[in-house]
Amino acid sequence: MALYLEDFTPGQVLESPPWMLTKNEMVDFAKKYDPQPFHIDEAAATKSIYGGLLASGWQTIGIMMRLMWDTFLSRTASLGSPGCDEIRWLKPVRPGDTLRVRFTITEVTPSRSKPDRGIVRTFNEVLNQHGEVVMTVRGLGMFGRKPS
Amino acid sequence: MALYLEDFTPGQVLESPPWMLTKNEMVDFAKKYDPQPFHIDEAAATKSIYGGLLASGWQTIGIMMRLMWDTFLSRTASLGSPGCDEIRWLKPVRPGDTLRVRFTITEVTPSRSKPDRGIVRTFNEVLNQHGEVVMTVRGLGMFGRKPS
Numbered sequence: 001m002a003l004y005l006e007d008f009t010p011g012q013v014l015e016s017p018p019w020m021l022t023k024n025e026m027v028d029f030a031k032k033y034d035p036q037p038f039h040i041d042e043a044a045a046t047k048s049i050y051g052g053l054l055a056s057g058w059q060t061i062g063i064m065m066r067l068m069w070d071t072f073l074s075r076t077a078s079l080g081s082p083g084c085d086e087i088r089w090l091k092p093v094r095p096g097d098t099l100r101v102r103f104t105i106t107e108v109t110p111s112r113s114k115p116d117r118g119i120v121r122t123f124n125e126v127l128n129q130h131g132e133v134v135m136t137v138r139g140l141g142m143f144g145r146k147p148s
Numbered sequence: 149m150a151l152y153l154e155d156f157t158p159g160q161v162l163e164s165p166p167w168m169l170t171k172n173e174m175v176d177f178a179k180k181y182d183p184q185p186f187h188i189d190e191a192a193a194t195k196s197i198y199g200g201l202l203a204s205g206w207q208t209i210g211i212m213m214r215l216m217w218d219t220f221l222s223r224t225a226s227l228g229s230p231g232c233d234e235i236r237w238l239k240p241v242r243p244g245d246t247l248r249v250r251f252t253i254t255e256v257t258p259s260r261s262k263p264d265r266g267i268v269r270t271f272n273e274v275l276n277q278h279g280e281v282v283m284t285v286r287g288l289g290m291f292g293r294k295p296s
Contacts, residue, residue, distance in 0.1 A: 033210035035217055036226060049227055057229065058210050062181035065206055069183055078184060079197055081205065083236040089229065 003076040004146040005108060005118040012105040016067035018129075021055060023095035029059040054092035060099070060135050061087065064126050067101045068139075077144030079117055085138040091128070098129040106138075110145065117144050151224040152294040153256060153266040160253040164215035166277075169203060171243035177207040202240035208247070208283050209235065212274050215249045216287075225292030227265055233286040239276070246277040254286075258293065265292050 030039035034056035037044035045053040093099065107121035120143055126135040178187035182204035185192035193201040241247065255269035268291055274283040 032214065034213045036221070036228070038228065056213070057231075058206070058213055062206050062210075065182045065204070066180065073184070080184070080186065081237065083205075083234065085234055086231065087233070087235070088231040 003072065003143075005077075005110065005120065005143040006146045007076075008105050008108045008120045008143070010105055010107055014071050014103040014105075016071040016101040016103070018098045018100045019063050019067055020096065020098045021059075021063065021093065023053065026053065026055045026059065026093075026095055029062075030056045034058055050092055052092075053095055055094075055097075057087070057089040057135065060089065060093050060126060061137065063099055064101050064124055064135070064137070067099075068103065068124070071101070071103065073141075079142040079144060081139065081141050082119075083140055085140075087135070087137045089135050091132055091134045093128065093134050097134075099126055099134070101126050103139075115145070117142055119143075151220065151291075153225075153258065153268065153291040154294045155224075156253050156256045156268045156291070158253055158255055162219050162251040162253075164219040164249040164251070166246045166248045167211050167215055168244065168246045169207075169211065169241065171201065174201065174203045174207065174241075174243055177210075178204045182206055198240055200240075201243055203242075203245075205235070205237040205283065208237065208241050208274060209285065211247055212249050212272055212283070212285070215247075216251065216272070219249070219251065221289075227290040227292060229287065229289050230267075231288055233288075235283070235285045237283050239280055239282040241276065241282050245282075247274055247282070249274050251287075263293070265290055267291075 027040050038048040038050050039056050102125045104123045106123050110118040120141045122139040124137050125133050128134050175188050186196040186198050187204050250273045252271045258266040268289045270287040272285050273281050276282050
């Protein structure tokens with residue numbers, strides 16, 4: 001059954017399944033999209049201010065997106081997203097870390113100009129296996145309204 | 149020669165080389181990180197509000213990151229990034245589009261607590277081959293200061 005704009009309520013919290021990030025997956029992503037030495041080179045990373053390899057923040061947010069799909073987006077009338085705000089990378093994501101995401105619905109607003117859709121605002125927290133918040137972002141999602 | 153915090157000036161504009169995004173690259177990325185039907189399935193995309201396949205916005209920003217590396221980050225004393233703000237996906241990125249990025253330095257601020265580094269704020273515009281701005285984001289970068 002599809003979820004529509006009307007099925008979201010401010011205050012709702014959705015918890016994702018886990019995602020384990022391997023070192024190979026981390027380095028492969030970074031070599032293509034973010035080849036800073038502390039993302040791709042173990043020796044350089046050890047000497048850096050991070051003290052060891054860490055994931056590109058863009059991969060962390062990619063995993064967050066995938067976990068959003070797995071948690072609820074796949075069942076919705078999603079129409080994409082106009083953007084997002086306040087990405088903050090708070091702690092390093094390390095090889096072998098297991099991430100999960102807590103999605104909190106903060107606002108549900110029907111569109112004024114387009115009566116068939118609306119915007120859902122969320123606050124997304126990515127946590128590691130120690131329960132530490134490694135990343136936060138405020139998301140915007142566009143969803144279809146329930147056919148009347 | 150490495151670029152340090154002191155080598156950035158508000159108003160500076162840096163232009164990236166181009167990046168052509170193939171349909172396979174687009175679909176492969178989306179299958180892993182953002183499997184919404186309009187990113188991975190040509191028929192579903194054609195029937196969607198986007199009228200055809202479009203790239204995941206997270207891939208567009210990944211390409212922006214890589215082009216930042218190729219344009220100037222590889223030559224800097226980069227220390228990573230605490231986050232970014234106001235990602236806006238303004239127009240669809242289509243299979244075969246050629247993207248480039250215009251990086252404008254907006255603010256250069258030495259750290260108060262850590263005298264060896266500082267923050268550079270940028271406004272990044274991703275353009276397609278028609279000169280249309282498809283994405284914008286406000287970036288934060290941490291850079292080392294010139295050794296005195």
